Amino acid sequence: MNRITKPLLVQIGTVFGFMVIWEIIGESKLLFEGILPSIVEIVKAAWTQVATGFIFPHLLVTFYEASAGFVIASFLGVTVGILLGANPFLRNIFEPPILYFAATPKIILYPIFLMILGTKFESKMAMAAVSGFFPIVINTTIAAANINRIFIKVAKSVGASSLQTFTRVYLPSILLPIFTGMRLGIGVSLVGAILGELKVSNAGLGFIIVQAFNYFRIAEMYASILLTFLFAAIVNLVMTLVLARMRRFA
């Protein structure tokens, strides 16, 4: 056995062991009945949600909210990040509060969005935007602040305008860190939108999870959570691949 297969076996063993323990506890009446439904039942419920097409409109809603929020987050994050990165004075003033805010639970702002934007899509977009903003702005700021000063001096010495300096010097040298921030950002944007849906909504992945929870359709709830995780993993994978591709070009 080599270095790769052995850990893989342990991983598979762990997942399998987890499933066995799950089934045993579920059967044992140790917990209140129905709390840990059989995995077969969960997978069946997940399959039903996919096969009947039940999940897709909700998936679309979540995707719409998260991506709209993510676009806003990227735009604001990159703009503010470059502004702060290029200007040490502004950076010294605003970077500490941004770092502090980044570590607070953004979902707490959700009731404000609900009040101002209503209970439909817009409030979830705002959640996604606020959640995704921080990793993007932080990464962009750091990248823009650490640009080789000589590049900028050279650009100035050859008479580049500030727009040219921005597009020819700043942008190319910070593209990779920006994308790293965006990869983190899209994940938290997604979670932000779903958390919003879990609290107040009438559509989306978070909505069907909380609906199943409220009506104690536990297998369906696990199924929806499973599919949501799958969706998040796919988004993450795609972003990772895009990033790897960009690395090759950079």
Place this chain on the structure above:
Amino acid sequence: MESWREKTLRWTFVAVVLGAIEAVVRLDLVDRIFLTAPSLIAAGAWKSFLSGELLGLFLTTVYEVAVAFAIAVVIGLPGGYLLWRQPLLGRAYDELLGALFASPLILLYPISLVIFGRGTNAIIAMGLVTGAIPIVLNTHQGLRDVNPTYIKVGKSMRLSERQIMRYVLFPGASPMILGGLKLGLTYTLISVIALEFLVEIGGIGTLASRGYFWFNTEELYLGVAGAILLSMIFIYLLGKAGTRLFSS
């Protein structure tokens, strides 16, 4: 070191924003159901503080965070050590835990609710899960990064395994472990407050939720401000603790 000028400007900016909100509300430029004046929030906070409610909510949150974090540490440090001692487990679980850490773990909270019931235990359980993972991962990483020569030197001086742990391994890994603890506490705090808000049980996070559902704008903003303030205090103290440990 930041200059006093920057500090002053930062606080002036905060004051100007708060003053602008106050003015906008007082001049009735915006519906008071949407936005309320900072002074009214402060008055509400004072009243709530006097009645003991605010303090109770804060303490509940701190209690949940403290219990969750304590368990996360008790699981996380030995867990990281175990992964280091058993490299096979280390390689296998580093990937598994890394994947879990990158996944939206907080969305598992309905499972925590059905297992532990709608109470603080469900919140503590979620807080400890989200907090333990970075502690395990960082402890493992930190121990792996300790220069093997140091351990060899320790062995050649006939230190016992316990002594190597005490005098070589953990001091060497401490910056990384400390980073893990900070990360763990931050994650615990975030999930605790988020869950308090989402399911409306427990401490300060419930206030914003209640305020929203009862159209009590002051309470809502008090909840939001309280939750943000509490997190910031935690992070501030963490930073302080970090610099103190490193300077000693």
